Amino acid sequence: MEKDTRLILALDVLDSAEALRISQVVAGHVDAIKVGYPLILATGLGIITELSRYAPIIADFKVADIPNTNRLICEQVFKAGADAVIVQGFTGHDSLRTSVEVARSNNKDIFVVTEMSHPGALDFMQAAGEAIAKMAADEQASGVVAPATRPERVRDIRNIIGSDLTIISPGVGTQGGSAADAIRAGADWVIVGRSIYQSDDPAAVAAKLVSEIKEVI
Numbered sequence: 001m002e003k004d005t006r007l008i009l010a011l012d013v014l015d016s017a018e019a020l021r022i023s024q025v026v027a028g029h030v031d032a033i034k035v036g037y038p039l040i041l042a043t044g045l046g047i048i049t050e051l052s053r054y055a056p057i058i059a060d061f062k063v064a065d066i067p068n069t070n071r072l073i074c075e076q077v078f079k080a081g082a083d084a085v086i087v088q089g090f091t092g093h094d095s096l097r098t099s100v101e102v103a104r105s106n107n108k109d110i111f112v113v114t115e116m117s118h119p120g121a122l123d124f125m126q127a128a129g130e131a132i133a134k135m136a137a138d139e140q141a142s143g144v145v146a147p148a149t150r151p152e153r154v155r156d157i158r159n160i161i162g163s164d165l166t167i168i169s170p171g172v173g174t175q176g177g178s179a180a181d182a183i184r185a186g187a188d189w190v191i192v193g194r195s196i197y198q199s200d201d202p203a204a205v206a207a208k209l210v211s212e213i214k215e216v217i
């Protein structure tokens, strides 16, 4: 994934025509498009192939299973044309290691969720976030997911993983986080969904976010 605009679109719409229309208009403003259960359950895995003409595709399945099941899932998703798969870290090192092996053999990426961006992440996940980040570095994942809603946590996680791994950071806009703050704290990319795809002018919103990001790098 090329680091240019540093913006990733979270495309949580439910209709393939809408997904294609939005992707086409924002394509020049984003480095990747993240698709997950909402769009894929509504339209099918083939949407990954269709969208991949606009940008690299990150498949957000937050895979959280035993190593063999993680392997089977990652193989199918890469086969469908995804460039990266998001996995949960709390399942531990063996599940992650298997996912990274599959990604590496396909020349693709794995991103590991550390602490999530919503308030409920404080209930259980935050306590494990730093250990998960360290495991992601030890297992040589491509990067981690850290919350733009808590830039101080992005900074903590950056300190743990160093500069070899990347950070992709959701929670900007509708969830209250700021793109500039997340990038300043050490995120490589911010992930933005509703603020872009629910707007009347998704390209203009994306362009504005990119210029906000460019001001702080």
Ligand code: O7E
Binding pocket: 010, 011, 012, 034, 036, 060, 086, 113, 115, 116, 117, 118, 145, 147, 168, 170, 171, 172, 173, 174, 175, 191, 192, 193, 194, 195
């Ligand atoms: O709030 P929005 O509309 O900008 O969408 C944010 C997207 O990021 C949405 O797809 C959500 O599922 C995802 N996300 C979070 O919001 N918080 C997290 O902690 C993690 C993710 C996520 O995408 O994880 C994998 C990158």
